[in-house]
Amino acid sequence: MLYLIRHGQTEWNKKKLIQGQRNIGLDEQGMKQAQQVARFLKNEGIEKLYSSDLTRAYDTAAAIATASGINNIETCERLRERSFGQLEGKPVASLRDLVPNYDTNWGSEALYDMEALEVIQERLLKRLTEIMEESKGRKVAVVSHGAIINTFIHYVTNGEHGTGKTALQNTSITTFIYEDQKWKLQTLNNHSHLI
Template sequence: MLYLVRHGQTDWNKNGLVQGQTDISLNSTGVEQAQALAKRFQKENIDVIYASDLKRAYGTAEEIAKVKNMRVSEGLRELRERSFGELEGAEIPLLQEKFPNLGTDWKEDLPLNIESLGNMQKRMVKELTNIMTHHQGEDVLVVSHGAAINVFIHYVTSGENGTGKMVLANTAVSTFTFENKKWAIGTLNDASHWIKEAKSS
């Protein structure tokens, strides 16, 4: 089983700024979300934890690792968010105005050093396949980023879900199995741990 998780909230999420590969830490809400997520996994079997090497993903993974009395195995560059090049730090509405189809345009040649969806998908599929091949028969948790997870979902569902179809909540969990070199999808975009926590506070 692969548990694929989006990181907790950052101030740039809260303020509607394009993060991409800019290394922004979790804010106080993001830490609370990660702690609620960690409680969710307290009784689940997890054999190994990986994360993107960016602080918001690695920090989310560390909260889970604390509860599980584990360590994050590795922070991997290949699990990073899409690079938005020169547009990182811009307001999201401005980005959408300038490039209305950027989130669904699969062209390879994009301006301003923006990473293509295809290149991001290739690196995500390759890295997650490598991880699951290396950990055959184990339950693996990976913390990554919204657009990066969505292109993977797009790949597994042959475009029926993921990119252009779904916005992933902070700390949302999606599950997959990998058997006989084939991916299958389980649950998608489940953030019930945080909804419950928010309602009770």
């Protein structure tokens, strides 16, 4: 089983600024959320933990590691958020104005040096498949980012959920079963630990 977790809140999330691959840390609320998701996952029996190499994801993973008694977090650049190129640091609202189809532009050129949806989907799919192939029979947690997680959800559900359709909450947990080289969505955007 794979637990795919979005990082906790940052100041830029709160201000609705595009983070992309900028290395923004958790704010006070984000640190609290990281502790909440860590407590929620404590007794799930997670054996391996992976994280994007960006601070907001790593610090969320570190809280989970501490609560679950996991000694090692493997970081990976391929688990990073989508690069939003020249638009990083700008208001999210401007993204809709400049690139109205930024979250539905499958098969078309990404503007402003943004990574294309296919590119981020492929890098996440490949890395998650490698992780699960290496971890047969184990429960694995991966902490990553909203836009890239949504492309994976889009892939697994054939576009029913994910990119352009699902607003993932900070520290939400989406779970998948990986069996016989096939992915199956189990739970989507669970953030009950924040209520």
